[in-house]
Amino acid sequence: MRKGESFPGDQAEIQFSDAFVEYLEDLPPAECESVLVDLLALCGNPAGSHPLSNRGSGDRLAGWNTLDVLGKQHRVVFSSRIVGDVGLIEVLCAGPRRADAAYDMANALIQCGRLTLDEATELWQALVLLDLLAEDIGLDGWDFRPEPAPEGLIRTVVAAGLLDETIALVLSKDEIDAAMSRGWGPEGPDPEAALRAALARARAGVDAGDLGRIMQGRREERCGAALPRAGAACIRRKDHPGPHRATA
DSSP, X not given: OXXXXXXXXXXXXXXXXXXXXXXXXXXXXXXXXXXXXXHHGGGTOTTOSEEOOOSSTTOOOTTOEEEEETTTTEEEEEEEEEETTEEEEEEEEEEESGGGHHHHHHHHHHHTTOOOGGXXXXXXXXXXXXXXXXXXXXXXTTOBOOOOOOHHHHHHHHHTTSXXXXXXXXXXXXXXXXXXXXXXXXXXXXXHHHHHHHHHTTSSOOOTTHXXXXXXXXXXXXXXXXXXXXXXXXXXXXXXOEEOOOXX
């Protein structure tokens, strides 16, 4: 995409190649977060710093864009386009600006076909790999609704007095399993402890004040955008900012 063009709703599915995830893993935590913050801004400015072209007959850079990061000491090579009315950002690689290192790596990856569906990693999966919370890079990590738990499990946790049905309906199987395992107090079922345990299954360190907000957010209408790379619908709330999300 070119300067002046935009994604529908300033939203996009963001996918990383394995090579880019490995690059992030080698950065100090603060620099990793800085790069991710700059990448999230591509949802609102999909052109990045500038488009690339083939410098010589051996190049395969046409159609890709670059984004300067870390005080313009490094550059990221990515593509941005709209597929089926949904924005898509595919991040190929990154490296130091000196000696065009990032471009040489991009050429090598493109020529050997490293960016494939099987090797692409969703932004949200990458955060888990990098041990980062969505909130660390300015995202709301809670505005999603996971695949619902089986009906029998929902009935069981409700009958046990651990969770209300309205809450159980928006929790995943793993979350309800956690509630049933750790939602008990000295006098029997403890609904607050059960809900806290369920949400801790998704992310550690849930404050009591978060519980109502998170549950309310899960009951809101979903985005539902059909994500071209993931082959799934976005599970974040409708009109969410920035990147789409395919998995919990």
